[in-house]
Amino acid sequence: MSEIERKGAFYLGREYALQAEKITDRPVLYPARHLTTHAVLLGMTGSGKTGLGLILLEEALLQGIPIIAIDPKGDVTNLLLTFPSLSPEAFEPWVDAERAQRKGLTVQQAAEQAATLWRNGLGDWGIGPDRLARLREGSEMILYTPGSKAGVPVNVLHRFDPPALDWETHEETLRERIQGLVSALLSLVGREADPLQSPEHVLLSLIVEHVWRSGQGLDLPTLIRLIQQPPVRQVGVFDLESFLPEKERMSLARALNNIFASPGFEVWREGTPLEIGPMLRTEDGRPRANLFYLPHLDDTERHFFVTLLLEAVRDWMAAQPGTSDLRAILYFDEVFGFFPPHPANPPTKQPLLALIKQGRAAGLGVVLATQNPVDLDYKGLSNAGTWAIGTLRTERDKDRVLEGLEGATRAAGAGFDRASLDKAITGLKSRVFLLHDIRADRPVFFHTRWAMSYLRGPLTRAQVRQLVGAPMRERPSAAAPTSAAPPSPPAPASEMPTVSTLPTLPSSVPQIFLPAADTFEWALRQHEERTGREVVVRSKRLVYQPRLLAVGTVYLEDERKGVRHQETVARLVEPPPPPAPVNWEEGEVDLDPDDLSHEPVGEGEYLPVPAHMARATAYKRWTRAFSEYLYRNVRLTIWHNPALKLYGKVGETRLDFRRRCEKVARERRDEEVAKAKKKMDKRMQRLQEKLRREQRELEEDQAELEARKREELLTLGESALGFLTGRRSRVLSTASRKHRLTKQAEADVRESEEAIKNLEAQLKALAEEWQEEVEEINDRWAATLEEIEVVEVSPRRRDVVVDYCGLAWVPEWVVETEDGGQVRLAAWGEG
Helix, strand or coil, rough: CCCCCCCCCEEHHHHHEEEEEEEEEEEEEEEHHHHCCCCEECCCCCCHHHHHHHHHHHHHHCCCCEEEEEEECCCHHHHHHCCCCEEEEEEEHHHHHHHHHHHHHHHHHHHHHHHHHHHHHHHHHHHHHHHHHHHCCCCCEEEEEECCCCEEEEEHHHHHHHCCCHHHHHHHHHHHHHHHHHHHHHHHHCCCCCCCCCCHHHHHHHHHHHHHHHCCCCCHHHHHHHCCCCCCEEECEEEHHHHHHHHHHHHHHHHHHHHHHHHHHHHHHHCEEHHHHHHEEEECCCCCEEEEECCCCCCCHHHHHHHHHHHHHHHHHHCCCCCCCCCCEEEECCCCCCCCCCCCCCHHHHHHHHHHHHHHHCEEEEEEEEECHHHCCCCCCCCCCCCEEECCHHHHHHHHHHHHHHHHHHCCCCCCCCCHHHHHHHCCCCEEEEEEECCCCCCEEEEEEECCCCCCCCCHHHHHHHHHHHHHHCCCCCCEEEEEEEECCEEEEEEEEEEECCCCCCCCCCEEECCCCCCCCHHHHHHHHCCCCCCCCCEEEEEEEEEEEEEEEEEEEECCCCCCEEEEEEEEECCCCCCCCCCCCCCEEECHHHCCCCCCCCEEEECCCHHHHHHHHHHHHHHHHHHHHHHHHHCCEEEEECCCCHHHHCCCHHHHHHHHHHHHHHHHHHHHHHCCCCCCHHHHHHHHHHHHHHHHHHHHHHHHHHHHHHHHHHHHHHHHHHHHHHHHHHHHHHHHHHHHHEEEEEEEHHHHHHHHHHHHHHHHHHHHHHHHHHHHHHHHHHHCCCCEEEEEECCCCEEEEEEEEEEEEEEEEEEEEECCCCCEECCCCCC
């Protein structure tokens, strides 16, 4: 066994000599069981925090430990990009084409560079293809997309069903589950979710408990009806109307009904049930990495789902026997906004806090990662035993991290040298972290190893669909009956009866024709090049297929962000019969309105129109559904720098936005420096004026002293003469007075010299203060350049316009080949 392989240990990297700035030969092998006291990964953008998190997950899977990963930004999806072959062909679909173009490379060249980089990088860290193969073959990775069919959808509504638990024995557990369920539901409609202060939360909890105690099933329609007519007449000492008036209950019911009635909400009822136990391992015992991809959800939907997920983990944890080993990992890639400090209390906070406090006994390791250290509830993290700290953005971030680390260390009864750690974590390089494990002898600085996963950055929903592919999306749910026969595929167009004349439809059904833009010869050549097989044609015919075409325009405007943009969205789909909804995620097309026609172009045959597509009411329903889809899904993302209060332009790259930020920051820095210099100049001038005044006084005092000394010498001469003439008494008195005046003049000179020295010291200190102030201003404005984030611009309902929603006739070449086969060739450009 190599030095990087040890049972029950995670190979994170090698120790790093901070003074020499050099990676040593000593591997960092982190004991897996230490993770039962949880971990916190901290570091700004570019620190290598994401890579460290993926390395930890890779090692967990290699050690047979299952994972529940919450991925708000889309970075954790890179865990699926592991290529044991390390070939350019494996990397090619995932390289950033735009970045390659900026570097003057083709996609193929960029893929070759990436493959070479990963092959060499892994080799430098002692990792070969066999380890990658063990990771892929020894585990299963599933990418869930709650509220979407891009990946594997998640059925969350079964959480409303009453658990099979006895109320007398499990009353506390059941009420905790109800609290989490109600908090999640209220967050979805934007309502206050405080379990103790919110009347809506209290009433909903009473309703759910009433239904569950009666053993009845509960779904959203039932809940909405019970909100309007609750099964209780009194809440505490108040009657129902005083506690929550009918008008407010109706408002809540209407808000929930709007969510329930939304076509997009159907997806939340489909897919794999949100039950943690069956998710953790495959039937043959391999660990699963369950990745929950959330970037497509808005904030309310994210809090809704994450709350239910954490409650599901909490239910699983409560059913586990005690252990000292690591049984599973809950990984939260960016916890910003989900676990904020007091007094903020989102619905996700309490279940996450419960998992941190109680997870150790059940063998659950909670790992929280963030690039926003200031937004963490460090009091809640006093149980965290492992801290990995990378490059931090500001002194404020560093102070908050040290405060949290000190609390966790002292809670564990260990010593804490704040000054030494403060100095040590200042100016850490990328991929260098301080590993502070309360169970270890000492903190260790280490450099992360090369990740086996290809770190290509966050994946879009389209890339998720490409990555997951049909086999994973169609993975049967745990509750689906295994004996059900698969549905028969639809008959191909060539096997369905056609007619030579356009089918007659009601005049209220809108119809449009897509052009046969591709000639038969061109379509045939494209097919032969794509398949590598020659087609010998016996006959051909042009067949028009009925499809649903929906085209909409979304106007995205935000005066504060300087956005005025419109986006056209088109979908060409084969709608399923009612009541099944149309999946608007599919069928994306790029249309030129000038190419569309209300009459067929050329001769052709027509497939029959399904009955559900021949009704005008269906298109009205689809129009509403498409409008709702556009309203909930079309978003415009732009760059934002909150420190500079600057927003990006539509289509602006991050590099161009940063350059604008640099220009603005430089101008504002210069303005601040100019204002500060004006104030400093006034202070300098006051001190310099005092100095000049003291210098003049010194000259006067020195002249006075010289005069006093001359007078004293004359007086001494007179004294000698007085002794000879017998006037001793008067002479002594005069000499004594002259001597005192000389001493007083000497004192005045010393006082002026000391005042001048003091003023010169003040001027020097003021100059040093000015230098420090300039440096602080420069550092502060330089730090603003790192605070670049992405913000979304969402449309208002009135900004969504459905331009067309009707039947579209789509042309296709149907070819009979000499060998008796059939080939279908797209005749329209988007095919």
